Amino acid sequence: MRYISLTPEERKQMLDVLGLGSADELFRSIPAAVRLTRPLDVPSAMSETEVVNYFETLARENTSAQSNACFLGAGAYNHFVPTVIDSIISRSEFYTAYTPYQPEISQGTLQSIFEYQTMISQLTGLDVANASLYDGSSATAEAALMAARVTGRKCILVSPSLHPEYRRVLETYVRNLNFQLEELRQAPDGRIDRDSLEAQIGENCGSVIIQSPNFFGVVEDIAALAQVVKAAGGVLVVAVTEALSLGLLQPPGDLGADIVAGEGQSFGIPLGFGGPYLGLFACRDQYKRQMPGRVVGETVDSQGRRGFVLTLSTREQHIRREKATSNICTNQGLCALMCAVFLATLGRKGLRELAEQNLRKAHYLRSLLADHLVFSGPFFNEFTVRCPESPERINERLAEQGIIGGLPLGRYYAERADQMVVCVTEQVSRTQMDEFARIFKG
CATH class of the missing domain: 3.40.640.10 (Type I PLP-dependent aspartate aminotransferase-like (Major domain))
Known part of the structure; x- marks a missing residue:
């Protein structure tokens, strides 16, 4: 429900009940020397349309998994939400x-x-x-x-x-x-x-x-x-x-x-x-x-x-x-x-199909980075790679191309400072995976 302000008549009725002539009299206990007598130094009011446009403009300045290709997982995953x-x-x-x-x-x-x-x-x-x-x-x-x-x-x-x-x-x-x-x-x-x-x-x-x-x-x-x-x-x-x-x-x-x-x-x-x-x-x-x-x-x-x-x-x-x-x-x-x-929307077959998409795409990117793999064990949609340069520097170069890179492991494991966990979900395309591999290899 939208906010509906009081009418002048309603304000007068309230003041009459209180025995006051104006709203200013509500604050007469405050010394005049500390009262603000000028308008606040804030921008003028905006219309609803202007406010919506303003916040949409601010939102476009954020980097998000919706606007960028995302290869970051490690506990939080960029999957489609119906x-x-x-x-x-x-x-x-x-x-x-x-x-x-x-x-x-x-x-x-x-x-x-x-x-x-x-x-x-x-x-x-x-x-x-x-x-x-x-x-x-x-x-x-x-x-x-x-x-x-x-x-x-x-x-x-x-x-x-x-x-x-x-x-x-x-x-x-x-x-x-x-x-x-x-x-x-x-x-x-x-x-x-x-x-x-x-x-x-x-x-x-x-x-x-x-x-x-x-x-x-x-x-x-x-x-x-x-x-x-x-x-x-x-x-x-x-x-x-x-x-x-x-x-x-x-x-x-x-x-x-x-x-x-x-x-x-x-x-x-x-x-x-x-x-x-x-x-x-x-x-x-x-x-x-x-x-x-x-x-x-x-x-x-x-x-x-x-x-x-x-x-x-x-x-x-x-x-x-x-x-x-x-x-x-x-x-x-x-x-x-x-x-x-x-789960009810996807059903048993739909959930399996979605999981298979993740598996296939992750295997494709892993094949492009085969020379940099750290572990040989089976995997689902994440794998660990050893980076040819600082993982943070690689992520900076990826970000310049609108790609959110993987998770540098140095923040958790000092001995793995040159490694990164890469995640691939159904949200990324083959073109984006190719671009990730190109930038990663330098």
């Missing part, structure tokens, strides 16, 4: 809804979350998914805490190729909980080596956290690692930052993962400025009562009609401090809805 998503989430009953504690008036919201949970369970190959967490990093940290509750062990083996920012969040979560974090060893092909894991894991290890595809783009051998973890009585947590990979790769749950945590931004959520995003979380049925967050379940009412309610935990669960399963007491409901609409 317009139907905005149409649905703009409905007031969705975008103003909060926690659906009252099922009798929240069936629409509850059903949308239930459908979201169902699709995440199918994609991850696990029995139960929750209603979402804040983002991929907090979901991964919550998975570590959950694994400790399941096993009673506080030693966590963490992959060095887990997203560095996820590792920092994990470290923050466990800093004062007497957890022991140990780093796994990485093989030359970019994967976690099974033999080194077998030698490193011990009876005190509660969980192993890996990422697949990992931060360098390499797809881990989840099945082989799961065998080692299970033999030691631990819990395998698989973090997924590029959720689109689930549309093509075998589900982590089918390969032996016990918990899958990750980032759902690829499923219909714009890049924004790094958020808000969507924390994915799913686990095996036997662990569901240790799962953080909330879960929507299907039931029937007193008349036998299908309905949906929050289940498995009470509202009071979230205020039990250190005794609570989790102190995350809300979920990214609107982002989860965006994810559900995205």
Whole structure:
């Protein structure tokens, strides 16, 4: 609704009620010496058309993934967002809804979350998914805490190729909980080596956290690692930052993962400025009562009609401090809805086709940069290259041609200051990939 100002008559009526002759008398308690008696030194008012044009002009000065070819990934991916998503989430009953504690008036919201949970369970190959967490990093940290509750062990083996920012969040979560974090060893092909894991894991290890595809783009051998973890009585947590990979790769749950945590931004959520995003979380049925967050379940009412309610935990669960399963007491409901609409719009075949586009395009660019590859392991839509000059300088030259380059690894790994992670999505064309390779090679 547009703002409608008061009429002179309405202002006079208000002043009459107050017994005042003018609005200036409202400020008579302020000394005259400090009052401003001249007009403010600001530009004159603009019309609505002028304001819109002004801000559009400012926006054109920004560099964005929409106006430039983007080869930057590493946890935030430039995928196409169908317009139907905005149409649905703009409905007031969705975008103003909060926690659906009252099922009798929240069936629409509850059903949308239930459908979201169902699709995440199918994609991850696990029995139960929750209603979402804040983002991929907090979901991964919550998975570590959950694994400790399941096993009673506080030693966590963490992959060095887990997203560095996820590792920092994990470290923050466990800093004062007497957890022991140990780093796994990485093989030359970019994967976690099974033999080194077998030698490193011990009876005190509660969980192993890996990422697949990992931060360098390499797809881990989840099945082989799961065998080692299970033999030691631990819990395998698989973090997924590029959720689109689930549309093509075998589900982590089918390969032996016990918990899958990750980032759902690829499923219909714009890049924004790094958020808000969507924390994915799913686990095996036997662990569901240790799962953080909330879960929507299907039931029937007193008349036998299908309905949906929050289940498995009470509202009071979230205020039990250190005794609570989790102190995350809300979920990214609107982002989860965006994810559900995205997945329902594409369907199983559409999601696979989109994932295959990413795979094929990434393989094409990788073939152009074959002499600069760092790892030989399999990959999805990201890979790591060794740069012929400073990665920052290469990105500067790319930017001059309207291309957003890859992520320089020196900011996270000092020993990899000459390397860059390159991401290829369906949004870039063959011509743009050719241009990227030409500039990269100098």
